Amino acid sequence: MGPRISRFLAPFFFGVCLVSSAPAQHRSRQDIEKEYLAHAQQAVPRDAFPVLLNPAMGTVADGDKLFQANEWIIGVAINGEAKAYPVTVMGIHELINDKVGGQPITVCW
Structure with missing residues (x-):
């Protein structure tokens, strides 16, 4: 019973990994950098550091x-x-x- 289940589960998990990783592969590096910079620029408010x-x-x-x-x-x-x-x-x-x-x-x- 064990080998039969593992023969079914291995392709199933492989398919899940392929499907779940597909959206991440479609994001360009520029999109990721823009998203990162948008958060980084908001981290410190303007004039946070006094002269x-x-x-x-x-x-x-x-x-x-x-x-x-x-x-x-x-x-x-x-x-x-x-x-x-x-x-x-x-x-x-x-x-x-x-x-x-x-x-x-x-x-x-």
Whole structure:
């Protein structure tokens, strides 16, 4: 009785798999990407990340305490003044308005 049932069930399940996978094969990559991007764009509302204005800065000596050795930074040097903006902070704020060397700047990530 067992082999007879398995001879019936194997083609049945194979057919079910073919029928159920057919609709997925008809979706183009562009359709899938559009659907994914539609959800991704709605994940974060507009202006969710506040602009950081004139952030507090440490000294060069504080750098070893504030940054990891392999941490990414965005460095800006103007008129003999240099500042470092950690990418970890930029990931939260995306925009920083500051002054370096007496010049107003905007740092973006």
